[in-house]
Amino acid sequence: MVTAKAWVLKKHFEGFPKTSDFDLKEIKLPNLKDGELLLESVFLSVDPYMRVYSRIVMKEGDIMIGTQVARIVESKNPAFTVGAFVVADSGWRTHFISDGKGLHVLPSSWPESLPRSLALGTVGMPGLTAYFGLLEVCKMKPGETVLVNAAAGAVGSVVGQLAKIGGCKVVGCAGSDDKVAYLKKIGFDEAFNYKTVKSLDEALRKASPDGYDCFFDNVGGEFASIAINQMKKYGRIAVCGAISLYNDSVPQKGPYVQVSMILKELRMEGFLVTRWNNRREEGVKALLKWVMEGKVKYHEQVTEGFENMPMAFIGMLKGENLGKAVVKV
Ligand code: NDP
Numbered sequence: 304m305v306t307a308k309a310w311v312l313k314k315h316f317e318g319f320p321k322t323s324d325f326d327l328k329e330i331k332l333p334n335l336k337d338g339e340l341l342l343e344s345v346f347l348s349v350d351p352y353m354r355v356y357s358r359i360v361m362k363e364g365d366i367m368i369g370t371q372v373a374r375i376v377e378s379k380n381p382a383f384t385v386g387a388f389v390v391a392d393s394g395w396r397t398h399f400i401s402d403g404k405g406l407h408v409l410p411s412s413w414p415e416s417l418p419r420s421l422a423l424g425t426v427g428m429p430g431l432t433a434y435f436g437l438l439e440v441c442k443m444k445p446g447e448t449v450l451v452n453a454a455a456g457a458v459g460s461v462v463g464q465l466a467k468i469g470g471c472k473v474v475g476c477a478g479s480d481d482k483v484a485y486l487k488k489i490g491f492d493e494a495f496n497y498k499t500v501k502s503l504d505e506a507l508r509k510a511s512p513d514g515y516d517c518f519f520d521n522v523g524g525e526f527a528s529i530a531i532n533q534m535k536k537y538g539r540i541a542v543c544g545a546i547s548l549y550n551d552s553v554p555q556k557g558p559y560v561q562v563s564m565i566l567k568e569l570r571m572e573g574f575l576v577t578r579w580n581n582r583r584e585e586g587v588k589a590l591l592k593w594v595m596e597g598k599v600k601y602h603e604q605v606t607e608g609f610e611n612m613p614m615a616f617i618g619m620l621k622g623e624n625l626g627k628a629v630v631k632v
């Protein structure tokens with residue numbers, strides 16, 4: 304019999320999450336029935352959406368939601384072989400039983416040289432968010448200028464590199480000088496630390512005096528209100544995330560964006576990457592190819608140890624990650 308460890312939401316987050324909001328539990332797993340498989344998590348993802356969705360889809364005592372790369376250790380399902388790796392949405396647990404539904408087997412073309420954890424980042428959900436957000440929401444065109452914030456993170460770092468592949472000028476901002484140096488290293492044309500510039504408005508103007516055609520917004524709030532004023536006529540804003548608002552206990556107030564939107568005839572569209580679930584394979588294939596060709600570089604912030612999941616999650620929300628934050632069991 305296998306005993307799984309699982310992280311439970313002990314108390315709904317109030318403001319910034321704390322380690323005391325989580326509880327580590329042990330769960331004895333039953334023997335497999337026909338059609339089932341036993342999986343062992345190898346890498347687990349910590350993502351900003353967990354902060355938002357915990358309120359919407361979870362009650363206190365539930366296992367934390369989340370995605371992992373897992374190895375099949377036992378199988379009574381002929382469609383799955385022992386030793387194969389899959390991406391699963393089974394929450395913060397070390398072991399789990401599945402009937403195989405909703406599991407994504409890693410592509411057979413996955414090279415040995417590439418960490419499997421990338422299936423949670425650059426070649427997984429965050430990479431797909433960048434891919435579909437840029438292509439389908441921003442509808443970027445060669446020669447345009449693209450702005451992205453939280454640019455050194457899982458989604459943002461891919462956004463910038465895909466925009467370069469698409470023939471755009473790319474401006475990115477991030478919260479430390481090391482992150483800014485990384486952005487320049489991976490090909491961003493302009494990058495700055497939004498925490499240390501005297502004026503965000505001036506920094507954005509300096510980086511692109513003509514303004515921005517596309518704005519891939521991961522941050523929302525005050526940053527977005529300022530950036531929207533610097534869009535070009537008919538600019539497109541992909542509202543991907545609003546991480547500057549997720550931990551607020553009291554909702555932030557304006558400035559409001561309507562006048563800029565009207566005068567510049569902007570298009571602003573919120574989106575969820577799941578809209579393109581039916582094109583997942585296309586996106587994964589494209590991202591994997593670019594990574595293999597060295598056209599998309601990646602960095603991962605790997606926290607060792609399942610017991611450190613809450614710390615990795617909180618650290619990511621604080622901006623301690625460069626690239627994708629993952630936990631190695
Ligand atoms: P990241 O890897 O970018 O990690 C989060 C980063 O957000 C931190 O590293 C930090 O970087 C930045 N950050 C934290 N607080 C603030 C703040 N108050 N102001 C500005 N920046 C802040 O996470 P992801 O790439 O996974 O996600 C990025 C965004 O995309 C999130 O908003 C997320 O919710 C959204 N998202 C949306 C999806 C969709 O389908 N719409 C799918 C996936 C993600 P820094 O040091 O630069 O401040």
